[in-house]
């Protein structure tokens with residue numbers, strides 16, 4: 001669907017040259033919700049804008065549906081771009097036009113004939129759940145509603161791809177959730193490929209089936225979302241993931257504890273509390289849960305339990321061995337043996 005081949009984007013300013021996108025190779029498949037995550041300045045926006053040539057790459061290929069966009073003459077590029085919708089962090093709506101007029105504007109620009117426009121606008125506003133706000137101006141809409149207009153506008157020409165530039169960063173968590181849900185719905189309903197950039201791993205966790213981590217213009221890690229969460233290879237990726245799966249035990253709790261404190265990790269089918277109780281019971285060890293978290297990523301569970309184990313030393317050692325074999329791993333946080 002989208003292939004980025006040895007893509008580079010450099011900005012040359014008077015004082016220096018910035019290599020914003022540095023030899024990037026990516027393959028985004030049809031139907032993917034593909035997340036590109038990185039901190040500010042990593043090059044995410046530059047990379048995303050190279051996909052529809054809002055930024056012209058310094059070198060490399062941008063192949064969308066088999067066509068290298070960098071090789072297209074202007075007129076053909078304009079047509080190809082109609083099949084790539086885009087939404088923005090600050091919505092970029094025309095403030096002097098109503099929600100319906102904002103959507104209609106895009107249709108007119110693409111040469112849709114006037115009689116067909118009102119019906120299509122209605123259909124699009126219904127799709128994003130804003131049928132009753134057609135005559136409202138952006139100033140009369142909430143952030144979430146404005147982004148819905150942005151989505152309706154981006155979908156107006158039946159694109160194959162939707163690019164999302166930090167589309168939920170200006171929204172509160174609840175509104176973010178509803179916009180992500182809408183994106184997932186249209187991904188499925190319209191078989192739309194979505195590429196989103198974000199600095200929030202929560203967003204990736206919620207909707208992306210694949211993710212790439214970007215640092216200093218380079219993709220440093222890439223894979224399916226569950227695998228990246230389960231076994232991050234790069235320190236930066238781990239940093240992002242810790243934000244989702246983080247825990248912090250009060251120091252006092254560790255000091256006060258009489259037993260061994262372990263962090264038991266779970267992945268996929270091994271995310272079952274039953275394994276722990278079974279092992280502890282068979283060893284005659286008592287387990288006291290201090291903390292725990294299970295997240296569902298791509299509908300598969302992943303998480304941890306932090307437990308204080310008490311009982312005979314030999315039995316605790318045996319229980320840790322058995323748990324190590326039967327779960328995704330055991331980390332001893334406090335050892336009193």
Ligand SMILES: Nc1ncnc2c1ncn2[C@@H]1O[C@H](COP(=O)(O)OP(=O)(O)OP(=O)(O)O)[C@@H](O)[C@H]1O
Pocket residue numbers: 011012013018019020038039040041042043044045046047199
């Ligand atoms: N038009 C420009 N001229 C010069 N340098 C630029 C330009 N646009 C971006 N840069 C630089 O390129 C690098 C990557 O910027 P980019 O905006 O792509 O990163 P980002 O990961 O999207 O960051 P943010 O999340 O803050 O938008 C940064 O060092 C930035 O200062």
